Amino acid sequence: MELTSVYLTEELAGLRQRVADLEASEAECRSIEAELRERAYQQAMIAKLGQRVLAGGDFDPLLDEITVLVTQTLKVDYCQILELHPDRDLLRLRAGSGWPTALIGQATIKADPTTHLGYTLFSSKPIIIEDLRTDPRFNESGQLFQHKLVSGVSVIVDGEQWPFGVLSVHTAHKRKFTQDDIYFLQAVANILGTTADHRRTQLALQEAHDKLEQRVKERTADLQAANEELRNFAYIISHDLRAPLVNIKGFAGELDYSLEMLRASLDHVLPQLDDAHQADLTTAIHQDIPEALDFINSSVSRMNSLINAILKLSRLGRRELLSEAIDMTDLVQDTLNSLAHQIEQTETEVTLAPLPQVVADRTSMEQIMGNLLANALNYLTPTRPGRIEISAQITPKTVTFRISDNGRGIAQDDLPKIFDIFRRAGRQDVPGEGMGLAYVRTLVRRHGGQIYCESELEVGSTFIFTIARNLAEELENDR
Structure with missing residues (x-):
């Protein structure tokens, strides 16, 4: 009986201990579960914050x-x-x-x-x-x-x-x-630091963009003012130069009239002079004075042409560009038709690849292509059949045109100067004022493009120019 009582007491104590252990384990499980829930919640909040930042x-x-x-x-x-x-x-x-x-x-x-x-x-x-x-x-x-x-x-x-x-x-x-609390706060700080850095970069970029935009506006305004001054200067110069030219032309006319009167009186005057003076007077009236008058007249005509060229160049910047859809293949073909006689005379083979449509100023495109094709024909080499090729390459926003010839070519030293006004390269056996390529460059630039030339003496030249595919959009972007 006593043994049974002792046994039961020990069993009861063991059961109580097990219950206590189970309760402790359950409490620990609840604590771990709460800790895991808290950690999961913190991680969810970090994810939420990350999504908010990305938004x-x-x-x-x-x-x-x-x-x-x-x-x-x-x-x-x-x-x-x-x-x-x-x-x-x-x-x-x-x-x-x-x-x-x-x-x-x-x-x-x-x-x-x-x-x-x-x-x-x-x-x-x-x-x-x-x-x-x-x-x-x-x-x-x-x-x-x-x-x-x-x-x-x-x-x-x-x-x-x-x-x-x-x-x-x-x-x-x-x-x-807890350590989880600290990890959570550190994670938030890391996200905040990255976001703050990104914002600093954005602000710096925006500031740089604003400064650059302001500088471009200022430079554009300065350039427009300088261009306006240049145009006005061109008009003033042309006026001031034309006035003395008119006088010189008038005086030359009077001299020519006086010369005719001298010629009419020459037969009466010569018998009164000795042989030496007769020879001098005859030479002066029939050779020296006419040559001088011819030189004066040709110089006046040359100066008048240069003045007209300056005025034409200045007007290019004033004329409003009119945007319209242009089939460049048709436009170039029309230009070639106008040059058909010269093409036939020089036995030139012209290859015209299909060209794209552009939105541009038609008059400008006609002048650009007309000048470049006329130049290609004028500077062919007579000793071999001429060859001219016209092609184009398209990008989403631009078109690049190429006009190649197998003409006399341009020396490398002259290439940087060929687009300057009054500059002509090589032999001066072709009439002109040296303004054609200056016109072309001005017109190309007004279409938001650039032009350059690749050339080799006695091999040929290629003129390459790029313009915006849509002039209206280009002009809108420039405002």
Whole structure:
């Protein structure tokens, strides 16, 4: 009986111990389950924050959302984002939860390493505070912006070049933050740091873009003013040059009339002179004076042509360009038809590849193609059959035209100068003022393009120019 009683007592004690162990295990499981739920919730909040950042939007509302999210997730009394001042001596309360609205954006503290927030800037690890009032590392009274703080965690919001600031949380009562809490706050700080860096880059790019745009506007205005002055100068010069030319032409006419009168009187005058004077007077009247008059007249005509060329070039910049759809194959074929006699005379083989349609100024396109094709014909080599090829290459926004010939070519030293006004390369056996390529370059530039030449002496030349496929869009973009 006694043995049975002892046995039962021992069994009962064992059962009680097992129950206690099971209860302890259940409590531990509940604790682990709660911890896992809390960790999963924190990770979900980090994912939510990541999605919010990817969605974009203004920076300040994002900071406000971050402080609210952190406050709710960690169940703290205060959360604050403090931005480091550019001088690196102050931290400004940029956003916060739990703080009076009047403090946000206004309140500042010194970035002093004797304070826990200032010290955070110099630490690569989170700063964990169990009781700010008694923490020996910092010389603080347990208050921030006149609010009582006890426990807290603060982490640096680092940046690529310099820290953005500090992210911190605090409670008004004593609390032990878990390692998961600290990991969560660090993850939020990392996201915030990356976002702040991205914003800095965006602001820097926008500032650079604005400065560049302003500079382009200023330079464009200066260029327009200079062009207007140049056009006015061209008109003034042409007027001032034309007046003396008219006088010279008039005086030359009077001299020519006087010369005719002298010729009529020559038969009466010559018998009164000796042989030497007769010879001198005859030579002067029949050779020297007519040659001088011819030189004066040709020089006046040449100067008049140059003045007209200057005026024509200045008018190119004034004329309004009219956009229309142009079949360039048809336009070039019409140009070739107008040059058919010269093509036949020089026995030139012309190859015209299919050309695209462009939206451009028809008159300009006719002048560009007319000048380039006429040049190609004028500077062919007589000793071999001529060959001219016209082709084009298309990109989404531009068209590049190529006009190649097997003519006499251009020396490399002359290539940079051929588009200058009054400049002509090689032998001067073709009539002209040296303005054709200057006209072409001006017209190409007005169509938002560029022109250049590749050439080799006695082999041939290729003129390549690129214009916008749609002049109307190009002009709109320039406004």
